[in-house]
Amino acid sequence: MTDAPNKIGEVVLETHGLRKHYPLTQGIVFKKQVGAVRAVDGVDIQLRRGETLGVVGESGCGKSTLARLLVGLEAPTEGTIMLKGKDLSTVSHRDMRAVRRNIQMVMQDPYTSLNPRMTVGDIIGEPFDIHPEVVPKKGRMTRVRELIDLVGLNADHINRYPHQFSGGQRQRIGIARALALNPEIIICDEPVSALDVSIQAQVVNLLERLQEEFGLAYVFIAHDLSVVRHIADRVAVMYLGKVIETGNEDEIYEHTTHPYSQALLSAVPVPDPSLRGRRTQIILEGDVPSPANPPSGCRFRTRCWKAQEICALEEPPLTVRPGSDHPSACHFAEEKEVIGAVS
Amino acid sequence: MTTETSVKSPSTARFLSQLDMTAPPLEVRNLHVLFHTTSGKAHAVNGMNFVLDQGETRAILGESGSGKSVTAQAIMGILDSPPAEITHGEILYRGVDLLKLSDEDRRRVRANHIAMIFQDALSALNPVFTVGFQLGELYRKHRGMSRQASKAKAVELLDMVKIPAAKQRVNDFPHQFSGGMRQRVMIAMALALEPEILIADEPTTALDVTVQAQVMDLLSELQREHNMSLILITHDMGVVADVADSISVMYAGRVVEDAPVGDIYARPAHPYTKALLESIPRVDLKGQQLSVIKGLPPVLTNIPPGCAFHPRCRFAQDNCKVPPEPPHYDVDVNRIAACHYWREVIDS
Amino acid sequence: MSDLLPSATADQPALQGPTSESTGTSGGNASLWSDARKQLIRNPIFVLSSLYILVVGSMAIFPTLWTDQDPRDCLISRSRQPPQDGHPFGFNILGCDYYSHAIYGAQPSLSIAIGATVGIVLIGGILGLLAGYYGGWADTIISRVVDIFLSLPFLLGALVFLTVVKVQNILTITMVLVILGWTTIARVMRGAVLSAKNLDYVLAARSLGAGNVRIMLRHILPNAVAPVTVLATIALGSFVAAEATLTFLGVGLQPPEESWGIMITDHQVYFLEAPWLLIFPTTLLIGTVLSFILMGDALRDALDPKMR
């Protein structure tokens, strides 16, 4: 790896109005579109060199879709992705390969994200087969061993198969694969959700160490707000395909202003029995509406205790509102202490 | 079709007469369960002990594979044998050893006296029958109710677990419900016959936090209402802290620490419990250092001799590495830990 | 980050064998093949079946290893003589040595079965792969074609095809079996590909920038191979029997070719008078079919983590 600037720097990844709609079709011979699942529906995020952007939200809110868009597994329906100032949609097919090297992904499930029929060496070496220009053929083996070593596995196990490793170890293999092309950005889609609590910390620590060492920027997607708090510098809270609140870690966790974020945070159980019964928990009613048919206006209004008429009519923009110093998409944004709050 | 009216039949009466209502609802003594697998005998549960008191919520905590579910299934008597085999132990329900009961009586205990909720509600509900059918079945088979009456009961149950429009939804199939609602259907099913003991095996692990909060809230509320004893199986330290009265921490199929909830979080007496607490990030604490439990959980066919945790333990000494395994030291009243060096652990 | 070093050494316990956690998870159990091999070697049914196939296969490839008689050296006066010294299977209608017939008969029977199996695996495999991978129009067209061929009843279809292609030799029979048989493989393949193509590791490869060919060959194909292999072994067995049945229906191999199918069909009417004429080829044939099916079964069990 090249130089390792440690400080948070310039914006490396940026999206504007990013949308991904999956068409819902109907019809016998001629399929006509009758609607769309608005999996990601206008997301603006910024990622700076060396920082970690945490993305949190409940199941189905579009986190994985966002991740797939960012690494180019899906083409956006609308909006742009700027990688180091370059609009990816204008990049030619050939240059795309080079661009892609800069942005890699770590998947959620360490059991399904590794090809069971390839050895660890093959898995980690595959990026070099696809991008032969990165490492000369001769040096590949050494490089693969280096990578294995880097993520804390035994380089002698290069010829083993994924199933011979535990979940945490497999996740390290996935991380090594993502690191192979010296990317600046790694998109982590719930990298620790599938891991046992006792193993989770190993992987989280590894990710932190690598960031420090190589100045990597992470988009860290998770539904576990505790882990995000631990690892993220800035956090974006998603609800039904939209970012409804964003700010640095402190702003979100200590000074959250959006009712949904507040409910989300208050629901996280705290491993401290002394707080039992004294915490205010906001219990939301009902379920998340279908992304194919989101509510008008503010999407959260159907479950929001603050909802008023305006919420149904007008969609609140994600802006910084008076009395707060970070953007939030609520007409009635208001700070409220929720974590560990004692009533 | 035979209907099993458990209320008045003589055999039911005989069974009820054996119960000692002064004894604790459930007591598990030295339970050993192993699985016969192709790679040998997997010792899933190795001397499980705990007592569940009236109205108590006991959490069983442990990482994946530590034997939580197997213990629960052994209590329910729904382990598949083969491959499972209960080699030792007693499971006392109100003083009666369930393992010695006839199949018939054993079956009657289920749902009537002890009920269970499973982790994955989607797969635990039969996909091809309506929710109403599956709920009503309990009343029809155990209470001999008619189809009609049982359906009405099912609606009541759905109402009880706060499913909106219960009357209509009773005819829906499980896949038509959201994750949280399915789990509530499971809860309704478990509570249908008003059991004394409810075993909830990771009831919220598959759910989102906001939904988890809804479900746990409901569960505690119903527990209180019905004055049930609850065994809550989980690996989420947060959930435990919120609802449990006492905790059994399992490692490699054995209770390594058993204590009232406050004590464990404040001063863990077993190195495993301690490491676990230190390795989880907390939403209410900023920038805390995560410590790591090195190594991996043991392979159950080849559990390390002595203390099973010793290869991963920073307190381990030579005597931890040889049999016998550490006994359950009394740390306090109501508090035990299976570690030779519990004092050092508590003090560190 | 001191925790990294110890954890590297802590790999050891996990590497002693398949970890217990790997059994339960969906993670397409991996070393399938090496695990399967181990399990298969210990399976007496599989070993016996393979040995039998080996024997029969060697008959087909090196008939001279088994007999030095010429199967076409016939003397009509020896017609239908029972087994005797030097002629363990007796003589057939035309007075040819039946043992050497049985040996030489292995080749056409097995050639057809193996040829047809290779054919269905190639055609069905490729079409199934394309349909599953590309979806859309390719899928629609291939699936419809599959439907068309699937809707032809096997024997009736074979009758029609074989009466049309006037030449009924190893090649044409093989082709007809392929034409009528590829659909099953294509379906299974398509299904396997469909389930494999959205697996995480395929997405991972794609996010690395891997092309379609690479993804198909490196990632999807190897994981679809297991069900296809199992199906193929079973198909192999059924093709051996199909050759005989087609001959029975009068559209199979034609003399002077000697296959087991011809031997059985020609002599089935004599089974009261000269039972050995029916028993020997039928036993050989059933043994072969059985061996292939049992091999397929054993393979399936070995390759399916759920069956362990």
Place this chain on the structure above:
Amino acid sequence: ACSSSSETPTPGTTNGGTGAATGAQGGDLRIYASEPAFLLPTAGDDEPSILVIRQLYRGLVKYNAETGEAEMDLAESIESSDQKNWTVKLKPGYTFENGEPVNSDAFIRAWNYAAYSPNAQNNAYFMSRIAGIDDMTSSDPDGDGPKTAPEPKAKELSGLKKVSDTEFTVELSEPFAAFPVTMGYSGFFPMADACIKDTKVCNETPIGNGPYKIDGKWEHNVGVTLVRSDTWKGDEKGMADKLSYKIYADVDAGYAAYQAGEIDVMYTIPPARYKEAKAQYGDLMYEAPGDSFTYVGLPLYRDEYKDKRVRQALSLAIDRQPIIDAVFDGRFTAATGFVAPTFEGFRPDVCKYCKQDVAKAKQLLQEAGGWKSGKMTLWANAGAGHEKWLQAVGDQIKAALGIDYDIRVNLQFPEYLATADAKKFTGPFRLGWGPDYPVIETYLKPLYGTGASSNNSTYANPDFDKLITEGDSAANVEEAIAKYQAAEDILGEDIPVIPMWFSKTAALYSSNVDKFVWNKISDAEYGKITLKQK
């Protein structure tokens, strides 16, 4: 009893066809049958059809069951002075099942119907001797299938003239002495007007004039049931009350049914089961020489077969009996001539080259200059079980003359026949021949006459043709036979085909049968078979 039957009749069952009926009427005779193609006399030309038609219809002439001689049936007389113009007088009083009289019109209408080519009746062929046939068929103007064939010039045969209800005249294109004898063939049976008006219905529910009538309708592929007719005025009344033809697609299945006691009469036996059947049901088996001829044709259009010494050598190389024994359980009579042994005018050993003589064969081949054309290809049509014996023939030729062979047996019958028609066989080919009428000429002219319809060898010998013509116009049958025999002698020397064998009838009947009757010419006479009365 039939002279050539080797069986001594067992007591209780009178074997062979003693003309007079002795047993009692009654019972249900269950008959093994194949699916008939047609039940119309003008269309049915296959054995299964004829075996039913003969019980439903009767014609001018019948054959004596024992002697095979033609006797007048519905005809009073059939006479001619020049063998070309024939006068037919009918017995009065016969009617069809629907009441229509069996008069001159009944015959003329049936024969016209058969001859008119747009009707596409299979038995049109048999009308080809009657004058005016050419105008009844339209030939192809362009030769390769026009969209629609033009209408033939005439709708009626000019050679048929009605004199009165009981008399009509037939003019032939050429003299033919044996004309009356041929009239026993079912293709010449009369048809009712109602039948001609709707042949489709008549085919399913025939309107016959014979001793039996159909019960219900023809149940295709399942069976045909006949019951005794009340309108039959003839002397040979049906014996069984009911004839139940049970249709089998596979002769082995039929044999199994016989074994299981579901069949009373089986007119044939699966070739491979003959030995077993004989051992098991010997006393219930009827055997007699048959008349269907199997031969190996030689493609005289190919150079290597032009020399008759080669042909003689090939024939001499073959030992027929062991093949018959091995492949057919001895169910055939080895041929020593070209005419069936059952026929009047048959002589043994007409063919001098039909007994194996390897030395002589070698010598003849040597004299002819040896064999130079590499492998000899033996042909047979597919799916009819010919490949086995053909291989044996090949083996014998190979052993005797050192000519290696291969065999082509993959052509289905249509294509095989097309190959024959197109003269494209590259080597000896298997074919068979069945007689159309009980005159030995039926084995000669169609097969070996120059340009004759079934002369697949393309044999041409003016001497042979001349003798046949002389025979046809001979004053009486005896004279004719002498000429035909002379013609056969020529074949015996020229060997245009290698005669292989004649069929041997082997029929089975059950123990329910009291008297089994077999007609030398027209095979099973189901109507005359009597059942044991319970």
Place this chain on the structure above:
Amino acid sequence: MGRYVIRRVLQFIPTVLGTMFLLHYLTSLGIQLTGNPVRALFGDRTPTPAMMAALSERLNLNDPCLTQTGNPCIGLFGDRLVNIAQWDFGISLSGQREVTDIIGAALPYTVRIALIAFVFEAVVGVLAGVLAGLRSGGFIDYFVKISTTLIIAVPIFVLGIVIREFVAVKFGNQLRADPNFPEIISRGFLAAGYKPEYPWASLVIPGLVLGATSLAVTARLTRTSMVENVRADYVRTARAKGLLPRRITGVHTLRNSLIPVVTSLGVDLGVLMGGAVVTETIFNVPGIGRVAAQSARTGDASVVIGIVTLAALIFLVANLLVDILYAVLDPRIRYE
């Protein structure tokens, strides 16, 4: 549901057309390659061209495209489709009967034998599969496994002939010798082939032979499905509900296990209807399989096309029904 059905029906039109075209092309090709089948009707006797022409015309075999090898004869196919739409499948070569009549007469037998085979297959197969699956690894399991494998391995015609000779004839004769033995068994069930007097009984043995292979497949499928389902989570739930073992197996496990079995059974019904070629020949059942086999051998194109089209149609309809049934049985399947 209605939409779903319509969609499936529309989907199946191209399949049917494709199947029919394939068959049409094959038979046309057959005629182009092997010559006019009419010729075979005359056997040894070469017919006059006039006769050939007349018959060819009647049989619709006079289209000049039938003489051009490789020509797909689209025009002829069009005519054929129009005719078929009017329920006219042409006439047969031998006997010149309406193909629809031939099929109409043969179909009832095939339906009967297929039904018998189907019931046998479904009842015995499922039962054996369930018993084997409930105790996988037990004695019954091995027994079922071995016997089904054997059945699959034996070519059906060998099985058929052996059963006909030894059961129907040999064993049957012994029973028939005893006049007191009920005739329905000795002469009905143990008939050597189809008998009109015993329209059902005499089809039982042929039906069993016909169903044998499918039975083996069904038993194995059921077994696998059972083995998968007895460990399912919802079965565990049913046990936790304190239900009787009988009910757990009979209602909860079976219902789910039978879903794939029902699918395969439904498809099988289609296969059985078209697949009785061998069995019908051996047991002399005058059904469409026997007719088809005969017609294919004599090159009777219109009959073969008619029957195979019918078989394909039945198969497709069976498939369609199965799909719908599947959706009924498994509520998780949505009719998109």
